[in-house]
Amino acid sequence: MAAPRTALPAAAGADSGTPMKDPDLIEVAQEAAPAEVAELDLYQKREKIYTRKVEGFYQRLRLFTGWPLLLGYYLLPWLNVDGRQAVWFDLPEREFHIFGLVFWPQDFPLLAFLLIISAFSLFAVTVSAGRVWCGYTCPQTVWTSIFMWIEQKTEGSRNQRIKLDKAPWSAEKVGRKSAKHAGWFFVAFMTGMTFVGYFYPIRELAVELASLATGKWQALWTLFFTLATYVNAGWMREQVCTFMCPYARFQSVMFDRDTLIVSYDPARGEPRGSRKRDADRRELGLGDCIDCDLCVQVCPTGIDIRDGLQYECIGCALCIDACDSVMDKMGYPQGLIRYTSENELAGGTTHWLRPRVLGYIAMLMLMIGVFSYNVATRIPLEMTVIRDRNQLFVETADGAVENIYKLHLVNMDGNPHAFTLSIDGIEDAELLGAVRYSLDGGETRTISLRVRARREALATPSTEMTFTAVAEDMPSLRAVAESRFMRPL
Known part of the structure; x- marks a missing residue:
């Protein structure tokens, strides 16, 4: 099928003032694309986002969400419980120490749960x-906020950073850039x-790294995670949330009209325009x-919340604090941009x-109850x-x-125990x-045993029996395993 031809303007010198039309010509209506629709090249160069510093209620709230998790991450390995590192995943010994509890690979179902x-x-x-998790407690958001704070302290405000990047290289520019990257690398x-x-x-790792005497694997993994943090929080930033994090892609499946979102109220804000x-x-x-x-300007992902809900929005509420500060200066009520729902924006209730x-x-509640019960009743002893x-x-x-x-x-317990073995299921059988x-605590032992039974006590060629191991100092620490005893036909 031939492509349709479009109308041509009248030839120069035509007598008529209107364009001449070909009787066989098919005119095709050309609709202009909406302004907000644009082609996105996934391989285009990243445009750097210069975020503006803002203060407000939600940014103060962030101090009580992200910072406790951040401090917990840095401090937990330094805490000791019963003379051992409080949280330590000892892979060579296949032991996982968490606040005095010792878990083994056999406990992986608890981890899955x-x-x-x-x-x-x-x-x-x-x-x-x-997406309040993304906005307040996600590690990518927390570490990016730290890197942005270092950037603001070393290179200045948003306008100063823009001017600095456009300025030719100088001693001042090199100094500010070096200070920023040194701070990034330290974190x-x-x-x-x-x-x-x-x-x-x-404690051993810190001393070994300081003296440059650490093993190659410890040094390699430390370097790897250092570079990963440096690149993700310093250079990629919003690209991790936009292109790498799968949560941004499937969140719409979980949203409904009553989900709390950061949204601009167009009924109140439009038509927009500057004024005294x-x-x-x-x-x-x-x-x-x-x-x-x-x-x-304050959005870490560079979107305009006034265009509606977008998957790049991480719910950090920076735009809410910025807008509320402007509303206060203008003498208008706060909440032009706020946490709300689609139903509430439409005049309903959430x-x-x-x-x-x-x-x-x-x-x-059910899963937490089952998990807590399994942990509380877990017996740190296994026998096969x-x-x-x-x-x-x-x-x-x-x-x-x-x-x-x-x-x-x-013995999956952290303390040593003496165990007594016994058998049951066959009359007068003896070990x-x-x-x-x-x-010892965490010790594994393989034991060879002989069991003797009278032939007349064995009613069938295969008789079920049980082995029991009990700790002498802790009767609740016991394990039972089943096996079979064979006799001639």
Whole structure:
């Protein structure tokens, strides 16, 4: 099918003042694309975002959300519990020490359960309050805020930073840039060293790094996480939230018309326009928005919240604090940009206790209860019994039958214990050899055992029996394992 032809203007010197039309010509209406629709080149060069510093209620609130988590991250490895690092994931020994509790790879189902609880918590918060996790407690947001603060202290305000980047290189520019990157690298290094300190004793690691005597793997991982922090928080920033984080992409699935979001109120703000402070906006036919663009200048992802909800918005409320400060100066009510919901913007009310939210809360309470019960009743002792398959049984001269077993005993407690072994299930059966074993905290031992039973006590060729290990100083620390005893047919 041939492409349709478009109308051509009249030829020069035509008698008629109107264009000449070809009778076979098909005219195609050309609709102009909306102003907000534009092509996005995923390979285009990043445009640097110069954020403006702003103070306000939500930025003060951030001190009580992000900073406690940040301080906890840096300080936890330095705390000691019972003479051991409070949080230490000892991978070579396959032991995970968390505030006096010792977990083993056998406890990984608890970790999976904890991750599921965390995911459900994130979903519940998102359904109710949008992306408050991203805006206040996400590590990318917290570390980026620190790097931005260093940038403001070393290079100045937003306008000063713009001028500095446009200015030719000079001693002052080199000094300011060097101070900024030195501050970034220091925070990144402390972050990388702390992360490695969760897997390697941090007191030893700090001394070894300071004396340049650390092992190659410790040095390699510290360097890796230092560079990762330096690049993500210093250079990539909003690109991590926009292009790398999957949460921004699937959040819309969890949003509904009652979800709390950061939103601009167009009914109150439009039509926007500048005016003097004492001007009557009603006489000018203007809304409350003075089109100052402060909400755009403070946004860490560089969006204009007045264009509506966008997936780049992380709910940090910087635009709310900026807009409220302008409203105060103009003498207008705060809340032109605010936390609200689509229903509230449309003149309705926000429904907080809706079935979706109640379902998440009920599931969370149930899972937290089950997880807490499993942790509280967890017995830090594991025992497995394997019967010797090379020799099913041994017949003795007096007519008894013996079976050989390998018992694998793991003391997952941090303290040493003496364990006593016993068997049950076969009348008058006895363990041959030692029945008492002392294991240090975290020790694993494999024990070979012989069990003897009278043939007349064995009703079938295969009889079920149980092995029990009990700590002498803690009767609640016990483990039971099942096996079978074989006799001749």
